[in-house]
Amino acid sequence: MDEERCLQYLKANPYVLEALVTGPFVSRETFQKWAKKRDQKARVLYELGRCCEQLLCMNDVTVVMSSMDGAFQVTKNAEGEMKIRKLRKPKKAPYYVQKVVDCSETILGELHFNSPVTDRDLATVSVISTWAAATHYFAKISSQSSEFLADDTDKINRQRKLSNFLLEVAKSIFQDIISMDLVIMKIMNFAQKLVNADRASLFLLDTKTKELYARIFDVGTNASEHQKLDEDGAKDLRFPMNKGIAGYVATTGQVLNIENAYEDSRFNPEVDSKTGYTTRNILCMPIFIRGTVIGVVQMVNKIDGHFNRDDEDAFEMFAVYCGLALHHAKLYDKIRRSEQKYRVALEVLAYHSVCNKDEVNKLKKIHLTDRVSELETFDFNGMKLSELEKPLYAVYMFKALFQTDLRFDPDDLIRFVLTVRKNYRRVAYHNWAHGWSVAHAMFVLLFVKKDIFTPHEALALYVSCLCHDLDHRGKNNAYMKTMSTPLAAIYTTSVMEHHHFNQTVTILQQNGHNILKSMSSEEYKQALGLIKHCILATDLALFFPNKAKLNDYLDNGTFNIHTPEHRRLVQAILMTGCDLIASAKPWQVQTETVKVIFEEFYDQGDAERLSGKDPIPMMDRTKANELPQMQVGFMRGICLPCYELIARIIPEADSLRDRCIYNAKKWEELAEEQRKIAEAKNSGHENIEKKNINGD
Template sequence: MEFISTIMERAATFWRNRRFFKFRSNNGSSNNTAQRMSNDKNRKGTEGTNYQHHDFNEEEINFYLRNHPEILEKYLMDEVELEQLERWMIRRTQKAKKMNYANRKTSLSRWRFCVHADKRQMLEQLTQQLQSKPTKAHVLFELSSCISNAVNADGFRLYIVEDAADNLSFVMDSETFDEHGEPKIQKICDDASIARYVASTREPTRYSRGDIDPRFPNVISDKETEHVLCQAIVYPDGSLVAVLEMWRRESGARFHEEDEEISYSYLVWGGIALHYMSIYINLNKQKKLNDFLLAVVKSIFQDMVSMDMLVIKIMNYAQRLVNADRASLFLIDSRTNELYATIFDVGFEDDIQEKMNSPRAAKETTQKLKSEEIRFPIGTGIAGQCALTGEIFNIIDAYSDERFNRNVDQLTGYKTDTILCMPIFIRGSIIGVVEMVNKRSSYFSKEDEEAFETFAVYCGLALHHAKLYDKIRRSEKKYRVALEVLSYHNQCNDYDLEKCDKMGIPSTIPDIDSYYFNPFEVDEYVKVNYVIFMFKDLFGFNRFEKRDLMRFTLTVKKNYRRVPYHNWTHGFAVANSMYSILKNSDLVFRPNECLALFIGSLCHDLDHRGKSNKFMLDSESPIAAIYSTSTMEHHHFNQTVTILQQDGHNILAKLSSTEYKQILSLIKHCILATDLALFFPNKEKLMILVDNEKFSWSVLEHRMMVNAIAMTAADLSASSKPWEIQSETVKGIFEEFYEQGDEEKRAGRQPIPMMDRNQPDQQANSQLGFLNGICIPCYSLLYRLIPETRPMLKQCQENLARWQNIDEQTKQKE
């Protein structure tokens, strides 16, 4: 009645405002009605007259509209809003409904349009469905049910798109459900040419059995289907989601344009719902994926024990991610161009992650899953093709793909249906392939591909780090083996130990505490006993083992390389010079400082290669990569510690833990002080303290600076020896310089003149610069702090004068 009353009221007003209208009817009653309507316009107050003031009844209005539909059409087009018109159309179609969907088990499918039903209700229902079952397939099915009901279809088929190429892969229909009452997703088996056409064109299509259309020959294979309406379901951006195919039986009418308009109006709103459904689902999936990946990263990178355990974890996580039944991971052997796997065909186990958290259970699980290594050429089978092309393979029917190797199923008795195969990249190169087999529910979707592709990135990083970890672990084992071999060969042997022991420690050594003692006159092995004599004289044997000291000294001797200058003789000479300073300094140094100074002097150039720190940096030596400053000095200290840590070599073993740490720290300070780059700032600070009379032996920092100056003085003691010793030492120094210069030339670098073998006349000049710039300032400062060292300064000055004479003679010859 609402429809009729509204039409009558609005139509009457419309007709009153017209200046004239004509009746085109031969019926007498029509003339009477027309006459009554015509007379009405002559009445007064027509403009404001209501419908009830006239004698038009419902029968007359209906009769007139049936005979003049153009008037009704014009009125509806001009006066009625679109939303009101859609409501009327929905109510009208409800009267002709024939289907009864009592067998449907989902709530929305039982919904019937009532008087107040409209698209808002549909959207509300879809929203509720989205919250309870947030899957694209379910929301699409419910939307299709709404549209099918609206157009009075007997049933529908929903073809779902699963790739960017708009290929229709799966279908759901209104009559097939699983045991839980949910719509069942099936592979497309029958001819879906209409649906494929609509998918490609996005155009709605109507077709009835018997129609002649060259696009769809014999398209209707279902005996019950007589009429078909096919409509594309798209997102607001135009991308295809699915194709809805609605059908009617022979007893039903053909689909008309009005049916297309109704379904299209629903799809417009449904497309919006699908769009936000997609956003909701993607956000939800992304959150789950992020949580999943975080768990993966924690598990993989925190517990990186072995490659096999990592492979098991990766496969199990991948299975859980895409809900696959089986998993395999193949790595690429670039040398043989093959794929290989030691752990193959991991099944779905919910507790495998818990097992991997226990070391014992993890080992048992790894051994259980580990089998004989499987190898096959790249390009063979699905996994081989994936490794060859770097493409993702999502195969719905494995047996219909010619690349699938059926032999595996025949051997295992396991039937493969669906496969998802993903390459694993690192730095643009494929390092492996992960293969998932048989999704536990239906098929591997596009979403599975995207999530799996993200996961594959983490797999690649994990495998890359696991390989590095394995390399590091193998390198560490090799290092231990090499260190064991080195420790054996760089230690003194029992023969040398017995030889020195039989020689005995001399009771006295003439001039051993003289600043001018000549180290070149002492035999190599005798030097060892002289060192033990000096050690005993300074510290005694109460806290030190004589045999350990002898073994330590012999090993130190063996670890000095046979280079022209920085050799065992130099190490002995520096230790002897420090002994002289300590013996003649009237106990200005504390006991632990004395011990550190003597050991540091003896070991200060251990394993010296006869090259400067700059050369090590320029040649990119591995030592320079470890120590960027004071390169060789750090190495000398580490060699000292290494020797102390060997069995039978720890001469500090009887000291307390506190003393041991303190002396090691002092030894390091003393050895690093021999780097001349540190001498200059140290000297400047100490000079200021002395000049300003602020130096104090009771201040630890001041004493540390004196220790450093004393180490430099002992290291350069050859310049404070008599001329015969000085000149002999300089020959060794320059031979070492020249050898470094030769290597620099071979490397394409030009050495400085002092290291150039072709410029021997530079020796005197370079010595003048060395004595004036370093030695004289060092011994002058030391003399001011320890007056007993004056002989070192005096002899250095005399040597300077000799070099000045030689330099003048050289210049006169030029």
């Protein structure tokens, strides 16, 4: 029999396997080894993964279980059976990996998120991953304890029952993590069932007032029979932490098991008088977080007698879950409040950063019916345009490129362009004027080479150029990292470029701004992916490896524009070329632009000097005399190689290379003049020193 036929037979005849496992040929030791191999961590990790998908509204979370033999993916088939298979190496790395580590620092597995997730989502994932790890840890402890109790069948069964119970608790919590009040109530319901109590109460410790108070009070056998205390204090049960059974436990951290509550002098009958309930016996347990009591869980009136030692042991283990629930309830509440504050902030920012109706109507009234031929050359000087003409021509260029091939709402396009303009900061160089110039350069490239890209690709390239420096602060990536700015804490690479892309997506998501809405879901996803790729390509750190790869393909004759990798490299190089377009403008435009660029550089250098750091020469205002020589290095080392590469791919754009060569020579002439002036000054100083030495 082969494996498949054997499995089919055993599924159809389960008694055969049962007879084998429980028969004389399998020892107790072998049976326990087999049972131990049925690790519950696969089940926990699977539930965790599905919970994350539910919370984050995605369906591409891969659950990976760690093992000495490698990584295994955990799934379920149509019949609900757990399937564990060897995980092959993925084609591309996931966007984010969440490790699930238990209390003993053992890595149980990983969650691979195959699409982007926000920081707030990751905080939520961290919360429920902690639950998953704790679940497995205590289930493992329970399983290990049962091995030492091999001669006591009842205790083994209780331990297994407790282990399964804890797993069910975690599973239930995963399903309802979105409502922490419901989570706490479920915890109390589980606690009440665990020790067969009639009531369960939860008291939290208010460290400021030194009081105990109830948030969820008296969860009874009837699921709807409870009091949910609101945050304004209605029905708030409060009493000093040194009063009553709960107060004693909160103060001392000891467990109390009281058979007759009213005979105990520590019992506080005020709670009974407020609720009309009669307390007979109590099992009260402190809840710890990092060694500090944060609350008390109290089980009241065991249904079938008194609370015993087994109840105490089971409840003590369960109290750890209560602590986690409370700790994460507070954390989750903070996350939710933070999210609401974030949404309010977005609303405020949207109001101030989105174009208004007057701006839109003003631009709509202007109709450019004739062809603006002067825009179709790289030499066009965008610096001479007014604030009204820039968005007007940006809309014109968009229509000229895509009017016949793509569907878009003209009003959405106008709103999009005006809002993009509004989201550029008023810094010296990386402002709206620069964004417009880069978009114009891409317009000319796409205009002279219409067949190189599909309409959707061309659209992504144009939008990327227009938005590539959104919300630029006039400081580069090195500054962001050195100064430990908030953006540098969010993004580890291409800090500003990632931010520019996110700003682009934010604008597209604004009502009435989505110029991509006519695309299908798949087309929209591809367009955003290409926009991200193109904006990130404007990080000059990526230019050098991109240039090297593309030159290799061209040199060895293997370049093919239809190969996806080659195509993306071309798009990246074109983005760099458009971003550096000032170096290929007429000399007068080039010199005016360089002055503005270095003014922004010097502003960064001044900020670095104020922070006690020495700026690099390019950003040091005191070394402004070295500007021509710096420009020579920049033109020869970055700009010219970029335009030479573009000319190899798009010969129609060879004017960019020629203009760059001309400008580089002009900077070399200025650098030589500057060198001669410096030598003359040095020579004059030497003559003066000689005269002083000779006494002349």
